Amino acid sequence: MLISVQQEDFDVSAITRQLCAQRKDVGAVASFTGLVRDQSPTEDLVALELEHYPGMTQKALESIAQQAMQRWDIPDLAIIHRVGKLLPQDNIVLVVTISAHRKDAFDACAFLMDYLKTQAPFWKKEITRDGESWVASRASDEHAAQSWEDK
Amino acid sequence: MLKLLYFASLREQLSSAQEQLELDQSITDISTLKQVLAQRGGVWQAAFEGSDIPLLVSINQQMAGEDSVIKDGDEIAFFPPVTGG
Numbered sequence: 001m002l003i004s005v006q007q008e009d010f011d012v013s014a015i016t017r018q019l020c021a022q023r024k025d026v027g028a029v030a031s032f033t034g035l036v037r038d039q040s041p042t043e044d045l046v047a048l049e050l051e052h053y054p055g056m057t058q059k060a061l062e063s064i065a066q067q068a069m070q071r072w073d074i075p076d077l078a079i080i081h082r083v084g085k086l087l088p089q090d091n092i093v094l095v096v097t098i099s100a101h102r103k104d105a106f107d108a109c110a111f112l113m114d115y116l117k118t119q120a121p122f123w124k125k126e127i128t129r130d131g132e133s134w135v136a137s138r139a140s141d142e143h144a145a146q147s148w149e150d151k
Numbered sequence: 152m153l154k155l156l157y158f159a160s161l162r163e164q165l166s167s168a169q170e171q172l173e174l175d176q177s178i179t180d181i182s183t184l185k186q187v188l189a190q191r192g193g194v195w196q197a198a199f200e201g202s203d204i205p206l207l208v209s210i211n212q213q214m215a216g217e218d219s220v221i222k223d224g225d226e227i228a229f230f231p232p233v234t235g236g
Contacts (some may be wrong), residue, residue: 034236051159051234053228056212081235093236113236119214121228122235123159134160137232 001069002078003061005052008145009092012079019076019098026075030105032113034093036086037093044129050083050092050146055122057081060120072108074099077114081122118145152223153178158230161206164194174223181208182217184227204231 003016012031020026038045061079068077078096086092095112099105124135153172162168174227178184198206208215209228221227 052235053156053158053209053230055226056209056228057221059212062192117236118233120235121158121230121233123231124234125159134231135234137234141236 001062001065001076002016002080003065004080005054005057005061005083006080007082007084009082009091012096015078015080015094015096016098019062019096023075025100027053027104028099028102029096029098030102030109031094031096032109033091034113035087036090036092038088039135040126040128042102042128042130045088045126046129047088047127048086048090049125049127049132050081050086051123051125052083055110056066056121061116064115064119066097066116068097068108068112071099071111072097072099072104074104074108075117077108079116081116081120083122114141114148117141153184153221154226156226156228158228160204160231161198161229164198166194174221178221180217180221180225181210181215181219185217193214200228206230207232 012033016029036048065077065079074097076098080094082092095109097105097108111131118141126133153174155172156169157165157167185199189196205215206229210219210225
């Protein structure tokens with residue numbers, strides 16, 4: 001399990017190679033990369049500031065990862081979340097899951113993202129030319145995470 | 152002694168990132184801790200009593216609720232709903 005909260009960028013191919021190394025039973029890799037998107041009304045995003053709770057983020061991500069590994073047949077996974085100041089189109093988050101077959105890899109990857117969005121202590125602040133504002137949480141993210149409980 | 156942490160918009164609203172608080176007998180769980188903090192008035196009252204945004208809380212880096220029991224030495228963090236990913 002590779003879980004990292006870091007300022008530095010990440011390389012999807014390098015992480016994927018690392019997860020799959022020496023694993024002849026892996027036939028599927030699913031990955032999700034989240035990017036900094038300009039969602040400010042005036043489309044003048046200068047930067048995104050990612051704050052987190054350093055003592056808790058790693059633990060929260062590990063807990064989410066363990067839930068995914070119990071629920072699906074995924075021998076390994078990676079979650080990387082960046083913090084600090086990021087620019088438009090920068091990478092923010094990466095989730096990679098590997099499995100024998102695609103369904104487990106796809107489902108586990110979606111679950112990890114849905115849970116991460118509602119349970120890991122990260123907060124985004126948008127810095128535009130006009131000033132700063134905290135990004136509001138979305139009810140749709142809450143519903144997406146909730147829907148896994150009913151499956 | 153409790154270690155209290157505040158994050159993101161709440162940290163800015165309170166102008167405080169962390170503090171130590173003496174644990175006295177009026178504080179038994181998260182609900183009573185919030186009452187004690189709200190009694191400070193001003194921004195504290197606004198944040199812990201009448202806030203539109205539901206505050207989340209953790210005890211020792213685990214998500215907790217209003218009736219979660221507090222003991223001496225706990226690290227308690229209050230924060231707005233998370234927006235990572």
